[in-house]
Every structure is written in structure tokens, then in C-alpha cells.
Amino acid sequence: MSLAGLAKSLHLKTVRLRLRPLAEGDTMEMARYLNDREVAEGLTYSPYPYTHDMAVAWLKDVAFASQQDRVLYWAITDGEMEKFMGIVGFSLYREHDKAEMHYWLGRPYWNCGYATEVAKALIPFIFAKVQIQRLEINHFTRNGASRRVIEKCGFVYEGELRAYVKRFGKYEDVKFYSLLKSEVKL
Numbered sequence: 195m196s197l198a199g200l201a202k203s204l205h206l207k208t209v210r211l212r213l214r215p216l217a218e219g220d221t222m223e224m225a226r227y228l229n230d231r232e233v234a235e236g237l238t239y240s241p242y243p244y245t246h247d248m249a250v251a252w253l254k255d256v257a258f259a260s261q262q263d264r265v266l267y268w269a270i271t272d273g274e275m276e277k278f279m280g281i282v283g284f285s286l287y288r289e290h291d292k293a294e295m296h297y298w299l300g301r302p303y304w305n306c307g308y309a310t311e312v313a314k315a316l317i318p319f320i321f322a323k324v325q326i327q328r329l330e331i332n333h334f335t336r337n338g339a340s341r342r343v344i345e346k347c348g349f350v351y352e353g354e355l356r357a358y359v360k361r362f363g364k365y366e367d368v369k370f371y372s373l374l375k376s377e378v379k380l
């Protein structure tokens with residue numbers, strides 16, 4: 195199945211949450227949560243300030259990239275699918291059989307174990323559904339919350355690159371991790 199088909203068909207349930215395809219109706223909440231400096235501080239590429247037009251444009255870009263098998267993203271919602279809470283997804287590098295995982299949640303939903311719950315559900319899913327050998331993830335060294343999510347998911351630490359990116363005018367050290375297919379219980 196193509197990634198676009200997979201993203202559209204997927205409604206994944208975790209203990210407390212549901213993942214569903216992204217929808218145009220998510221853009222207001224997306225913009226509201228991403229226009230929060232504390233959320234933006236954890237992300238490498240998300241613009242800040244963040245406007246509704248940016249969310250609309252991003253959704254279009256994602257739909258296009260998803261058609262080309264380059265990304266796979268979902269909305270994270272509450273169990274009743276009433277509240278949009280954040281986004282989780284993967285960039286796919288098909289020629290290398292690898293993917294990179296991304297996630298963010300609106301600030302009201304932090305520190306409830308949600309990112310860990312979503313990541314733990316999606317890791318076996320991506321290895322089972324998409325032909326990948328390696329799943330990678332990274333975080334700014336100062337991002338303690340993301341580090342904990344990554345640790346709780348069992349990623350293997352691979353090292354740190356110093357001044358790897360520049361964000362808000364500051365050079366950021368970045369820590370890198372991965373999981374190989376043989377290390378995941380499917």
C-alpha cells in the first residue's frame with residue numbers, strides 16, 4: 195500500500211488516544227499550539243511565530259509528500275477524537291529502508307505520558323507496515339522531555355553532534371538515536 199493510502203486508512207487506538215489522518219479542520223488548533231514559543235523551542239524547522247496560513251500550507255505540502263511516499267503523519271487526538279492534541283509522523287527514506295520519527299503536542303497535553311504512549315504504539319506499526327530496517331530520532335540536547343520519551347521507547351543512543359543546527363539564533367547540539375528492525379518486537 196502507498197504511504198498516502200496507509201495514512202488515510204489508519205485509525206490507530208492506544209490506551210487513551212486515537213491517531214487519525216490529518217484534516218483541514220485541524221489547522222486552527224495546529225496554528226494555536228505551534229504558535230507557542232515553548233513548543234517551537236523543541237522543533238528544528240517549524241516557523242515561529244506560526245500562522246494559520248502556515249498550517250494550511252504545511253498540510254498541502256504533507257499531502258503532496260505523502261503521495262510521493264516521503265512522509266506519513268497523523269493527528270493525535272483524545273479517545274473520542276474530539277480534541278486535536280498534536281502531530282506524530284515519519285519522514286521516509288525509501289532508498290535506505292529507513293525512517294525518522296517526529297512528534298509534538300500542544301502544551302496543555304505535556305507530561306501526561308501521551309507522546310510515549312503514541313510512540314510506543316507506532317514503532318512496531320511502522321516496522322510491520324513499511325519496509326524499513328532502521329528508525330531514527332533525534333532531539334536538541336537541552337530537550338529533556340523528548341530525551342525521556344526516546345529513552346522510554348528503548349531507542350539506542352548513537353552520539354551527539356555539536357552545533358548541528360542553528361535555532362532562534364543559537365547553535366544547538368543534537369543527540370541521535372535509532373532502533374533496528376531486529377531490536378523491535380513486532
Ligand SMILES: CC(C)(COP(=O)(O)OP(=O)(O)OC[C@H]1O[C@@H](n2cnc3c(N)ncnc32)[C@H](O)[C@@H]1OP(=O)(O)O)[C@@H](O)C(=O)NCCC(=O)NCCS
Pocket residue numbers: 232233234235236237297298299300303304305306307308309310311332333334337338339340342343
Ligand atoms: C517532547 C514532547 C512531545 C513530550 O511529550 P509528553 O507527552 O509530555 O511526553 P511524556 O509525558 O510521554 O514523557 C515526558 C517525560 O519527560 C520528563 N520531562 C518533562 N520535562 C522535562 C525536562 N525539562 N527535563 C527532563 N525531563 C523532563 C517527564 O517527567 C516525563 O518523564 P517520566 O515519565 O520519566 O516522568 C512535548 O514536550 C513537546 O511536544 N515538546 C515540544 C516539541 C518537541 O520538543 N518535540 C520533539 C522534538 S525531538
